[in-house]
Amino acid sequence: MSAGLLGDSSVDDLDRSPARGDRRGARWQAAAVGVVVALGVALRVHSPSALWLDEAISVDISGLPLADVPEALRRDGAPPLYALLLWGWERVVGDSATEVRWLSSLFGLAALPAAAVAGARLAGRSGAVAALLLLATSPFAVYYSTEARMYSLVVLLVLCGLLALDGYLRRPGAARGVLVAVVTAALALTHYWSLFLLAVAGGGLLASAWRARSTARARAAAWMAAGGLLFLPWLPSFLYQFAHTGTPWASPIGWFAALQSTVVAWAGGGGRTTALVLAAVLLLLAGIGVTAVSASGSRVELDLRGRPPGRVLAVGVGGTLALALAVGRLTGAAFEARYTSVVLPLFLLLAAVGLARLPRAVRTPVLAVAVVAGVAGAVPDVYFEHKTQTAVVADALQAQALPGDVVVYCPDQLGPAVSRLLPGSLRQEVYPTGGSPERVDWADYAERNSGADPTAYGRAVSDRAGGSAVWLVFHTHYRTYEGQCEELAETLTGLRGDPLRLVEPDSRYFESAHLVGWAPLPTPGP
Structure with a gap:
């Protein structure tokens, strides 16, 4: 069996010896996790606001006869997968504001167990709980699970792609390779910023294959390239969009402003104190996730060169953002924080690794602060701040x-x-x-x-x-x-x-x- 992309949880979980607390304490912890997850589910299934511009366009395009959808998308500037899924959804469920948003809610809910599985592979049980709760209470993830757009689908596909790639590297095989190819194609056909993540992931696989003489990693990159073949039928429309649509509604912004708006948006935005607290906690945890070597008592040992698997996640997040911003500056494309949904799950997983590497006495309070701040940011966004007049x-x-x-x-x-x-x-x-x-x-x-x-x-x-x-x-x-x-x-x-x-x-x-x-x-x- 080959080494996986996400490492071995038996090694990476730095708290391998569970506490010997009584069963009542364990039940209370499980109940608390259940309450938080239930709250995250409830926040994802309803928004009182009317549809705003982007949502209304999505719903209208998906309301066309199927043969007319590709041409409408061609002049809209979006890839086709979400629109086609919404086309089928509208005909089964309906096209009211609530009904069309339920598709995004479904994707947002499906992302929760996927995050838990990825967290478990990264850092054992502690990583699973941290990843699940951080995503369940993420203001950004909650908000886009209540919007009739493709961003919650992007989050789900990134998590599925990460798990598929890790599974292939652990046990290479044709079936797992096909799964990698399919998820690759689905990402590329859902949002064009996914192309930056795929380029970073593919390049990273080839670089590590060359350094480690790993045929499994080289073949994984080949399966990703094979997934690109499924994008070819859409390529003429993509080239037309690149030449004629773009983002005329906004101008490019600087690197620092883009990164600042990204972190603020992930934490809930709006200049709230809770958003600042959540942003600080997540950045701190992400830094620990990259560099922590060991933890004991109240002491954490760091290696500034970075440690796996956090280093892999950090390269994915940082490399994707850097490539996207560089291309945006060259082409004059606008930046919107919602596009960063393509790296949000990687960033939250990195924070989950950092949390799992904290000493037990510190871990629970820090997670509680992140959860409370996340909920405090998510509730107003969903229920009290309408998207449109x-x-x-x-x-x-x-x-x-x-x-x-x-x-x-x-x-x-x-x-x-x-x-x-x-x-x-x-x-x-x-x-x-x-x-x-x-x-x-x-x-x-x-x-x-x-x-x-x-x-x-x-x-x-x-x-x-x-x-x-x-x-x-x-x-x-x-x-x-x-x-x-x-x-x-x-x-x-x-x-x-x-x-x-x-x-x-x-x-x-x-x-x-x-x-x-x-x-x-x-x-x-x-």
Whole structure:
């Protein structure tokens, strides 16, 4: 049997002799773990917020006939696997906000036992419990388990890929190799940042195979490459997206800002004290996970050169982030903390290794602090901080707009989330194309917007509305629309008089908007 990727838990668990406490204490510990896991499950199965832009686009694309989904994704900029899974899910379960989010909840729940198994391989029973509880209470993991996007699927696939690769290296065989290939392909077809992780993992396998003269590691890299063959049918769409879509809605940020926002997002964000505490604890544990050699009593011995298996996890996290940020700087791609879902599970496993390597007297209090801080960050994100002001805007429109009124969205990014909540009796369109609001066409987005004329569009839409009211859902801080939505509003005011202001942007929402309306034009006399 070959050495695995994650090491041997019988060696790596530095607390191999369980405490001789009574059975009552053990039962209380098991009960506490059960309560925390149950809370993590409960946090993953419901969010009261309406769907925001990205979710609404996902749901709309998956609502198309299956033959139309690839072309819609091609112009959206996303890979296909999550959309295809959601396509089937919507037809079995439904397409309400709660129902479509349940698919992500399912992936988030499935990741919990996968994390426990990986933690056990890394650091025995202590590692299993730590990995399970850190993921169960992770504000980042909880949040994206309640969002109709692919990020909780990414977390699950990374854990499955880690276990599949470790299993192959322990006992090489064709069946395990095929599993490595399939998970590799699934990751690449779920989120493009997975390509950076796969490149780091494949390169690391080849480098270690060369150093150790390990044919098993070389063959594992070959199985990963074989998985890449399953990506080839999607390659033309990927190349089109690379040339025409990108991330026009944001600009690149610096390395330090990106790393800082990553750690803050993993800990719950928002500038809360609990987020700062959780970030500090996780970073400390991750550092111990990389460097700890032994622990006894109140003493931990460190080796700054790094120790396996923590060193492998650290290379995976650091190498992936460094490669992704470098490519982003070269190509002008934006950075979003949610993309780092591809390395979050590795980072939490690294923290779990660090926790398992602490002396027993310190381990439980530190884990308790991390769990409490995680829950304190996750609960507000799920239940009290809504993602979008969409429902407020839609309610105001339904109360005031009449059949035949025209609703315009500027920018078009406000259209998908609001339009799905409005009746079909309203005429809805997006600036500057006048097209349907259900989706955003990201192809050549910046170029299209730079050539738009808000004054001409305002006159045209006023003419089209005629004796019906015109409603404008807009915001002023979207990239590539600088000043255009304001100019459109000024044009409509010049044509129809002062508007009725129904909704103002609320900074408590991640996605907010103005809602203003202009009365119908007077009917010409005989």
